Every structure is written in C-alpha cells, then in structure tokens.
Amino acid sequence: MTGLLTGCSTSVGYKTLDTSDTKGEKVEALIKEDSRIKNAVVLIHEDRLIAGLRVNTFERFHKRKIAKEVAKELEKQYPDLKVTVSADSKVLLETNKLIEQENKKNFTKKMKKLSALVKEET
Amino acid sequence: MNEKKYQQLEQQITPKPPYVKNCLTAFLTGGAICLVGQFVALFYITFFDFTERTASNPTVATMIFLAMLLTGFGYYKKIAQFGGAGSAVPITGFGNAVISSAIEHKSEGYVLGVGGNMFKLAGSVILFGVFSAFVVALIKAILVGLGVVSW
Numbered sequence: 001m002t003g004l005l006t007g008c009s010t011s012v013g014y015k016t017l018d019t020s021d022t023k024g025e026k027v028e029a030l031i032k033e034d035s036r037i038k039n040a041v042v043l044i045h046e047d048r049l050i051a052g053l054r055v056n057t058f059e060r061f062h063k064r065k066i067a068k069e070v071a072k073e074l075e076k077q078y079p080d081l082k083v084t085v086s087a088d089s090k091v092l093l094e095t096n097k098l099i100e101q102e103n104k105k106n107f108t109k110k111m112k113k114l115s116a117l118v119k120e121e122t
Numbered sequence: 123m124n125e126k127k128y129q130q131l132e133q134q135i136t137p138k139p140p141y142v143k144n145c146l147t148a149f150l151t152g153g154a155i156c157l158v159g160q161f162v163a164l165f166y167i168t169f170f171d172f173t174e175r176t177a178s179n180p181t182v183a184t185m186i187f188l189a190m191l192l193t194g195f196g197y198y199k200k201i202a203q204f205g206g207a208g209s210a211v212p213i214t215g216f217g218n219a220v221i222s223s224a225i226e227h228k229s230e231g232y233v234l235g236v237g238g239n240m241f242k243l244a245g246s247v248i249l250f251g252v253f254s255a256f257v258v259a260l261i262k263a264i265l266v267g268l269g270v271v272s273w
Contacts, residue, residue, distance in 0.1 A: 090173040113171075120176050 017099045018044040019107070023078060027051070030073065036066055041095045044081070045107040049074065050114055051085045052092030063087035084115040091118060144206055151205025155212045159185050182213050189217030194225070219243040 014032060018024030023044055031040045031051065039054035053070065055063045064087065071085035084091075094114055098107065123131075163181040166172045172180065192198040198218050202209045209215060220240055227239035241248070265271050 086173075088174045090167050090177075093168065117171060117173055117176075120173065 014040050015096065015099060016040075016042040016044075018042075019046070019104060020044065023049075023081075026077075027074065030077075031070065034066070034070065036062075037070075039092065041092050041099065043095050043099055043107070043111070045104070045111060047080065047082055048108065048111045048115070049078065049081045049083045050091065050095050050111050051083075052089075052095045053085065053087045054089065054092055055087055060087075082115070084111075084118055086118045088118065147204055148206045148208030151201060151208030152212055153208075155185075155209065155214055158188075159212070185213050186217035189214035190221045193218045193221040198222075216244055216247055219247070 014028055016024045016028040018027075024042070027042050027044065027049070028040070031037055031042065031053070036055050036059045037053050038056050040051060042049070042051045051070065051074070053063075053067055055066055059066060067085045067087040071083050074081070074083045074085065091114060094110070098110055159181055162184050163174075163177045166177040166180050167174060170180075189198060192201070192214075198209070198214075199222075202218070209218070223242050223244075224236045224240045227235040229235065230239070262271070262273075266273060
C-alpha cells in the first residue's frame, strides 16, 4: 500500500548499478547531461543494460522520443550491450526494486522480462 | 397567444441554468473519477506486470465495473445529479448507461427487455467509437505510408 501511495513521488534521483563496474559512471554521466531527465535508474548486468527514466513534467509529452534518443546514444557507445531504455514508470520502479534487492542471481531473468514488457503494445 | 409570444414568455420564465456552477461541479466530479482511475492504474503498474502503456486496458475495465456496481446500488445517479457531464463523459458514464437501461427494461423480460435494450445508448458509443478509431487509424496508416510520420 505504501508503494501505491508514494508511487508517484519517489524521488530516487540518479541511481546506477553496474555489476561489472566498467560503464556505470559513464552511462550515468551521459544521462545526467540531458536536462530533460530528472530521475534515472540504470542497471547494467552481463550483456544487458536497462535504464528507467523519469522526465520533467511537461516533457512527458515527448517521453518516448527522449527514451529513444537516449537508447540510440547508448547503443552507439556500447554496441555490445542489449540496451533497453524506457520513460515508463514501471521500468523505473522495477529496476529500482532489483537494485535494492541485490539478488544478482535473478537479475538476468528479471531484466529479460522487463525488456519484453517494454515492447508490449497493448 | 401566438407561438412567438409564447416562446418569449417561456424564455422569460425559464430559470437560467447556472452554467459556471455546473462547469465547476462537472470539472470536480470528472477530476475525482480520473483520480480514482489513476490510482487503479498505479495499482496495476505496481502489483502486476503492466506498464504505463498497457495498464490502461485493465484500468478501463475496472472503472466500468465499479460504475456498474455503483449504478446497481443506486449511488451513481446521486453522483450524476451533482456532477452532470463530469460523471457522463468518463468511461464510467458508459457503464452507467449500460446498467441503468438494463435495470429499466428488466420488466420486459431478459431477452427482449434486458438483452435488447442494454446497449440502446451504449451501442452507439461502441459503434462510433469503433468507427472513429478506424478513421484515425486509416489517416495514420496513410501518413505512415507517405512517410510523414512513423508508428
């Protein structure tokens, strides 16, 4: 219930977890550079990168475009990673949950599921 | 008294509807319904595998279901009396239209009464909803085909 009530107001700021510790800081810096994004949670594990973004209130109209731009940039810099970027609050929420759980065993499974979820249309 | 005179008299006597107040109550009621809907959507996003995009379908279903229950128990008409269009325009008004006509025609039997009249008003909502969705999709398909916009 607390999650329901605070769902919108969670200000996680910027949070990054890179299990291989090589790209995390760079990715976070790249996202911080974009002034349209106010919160971001990034999780890099093995060959997958998931970034959940929260954009400024009035940029929400272009949030899919912003996510696409960030994804393109990340894909260009890290062609060996499977990049999923979304401005959907579900991604931010779930990625944040994953990072807080710190259970690296199910990272890959959960990340795969999230990537599939983002692609769902209806 | 001829027709013109009567109309003049009628217009003089008819009390002016309080447009500003009606707008305000409609705004508040519609806003309150949408707030509930937002919480329902948040519920589906938080506890089930729905994203912001996909949560709209179960949210709509839930809101219609709630409106149907409220109609059946007789609470929705009280909301509608207060809120007017604010309670009719959101999707809950659709649920209300279905159930209230079903209740109204129950005495005529289940097949010709309830079944035949349930979608009397809601049927046109569905028809024109589907039709306008088709037109919009057609326009978008043409625009994508011409390369103006992308999906």
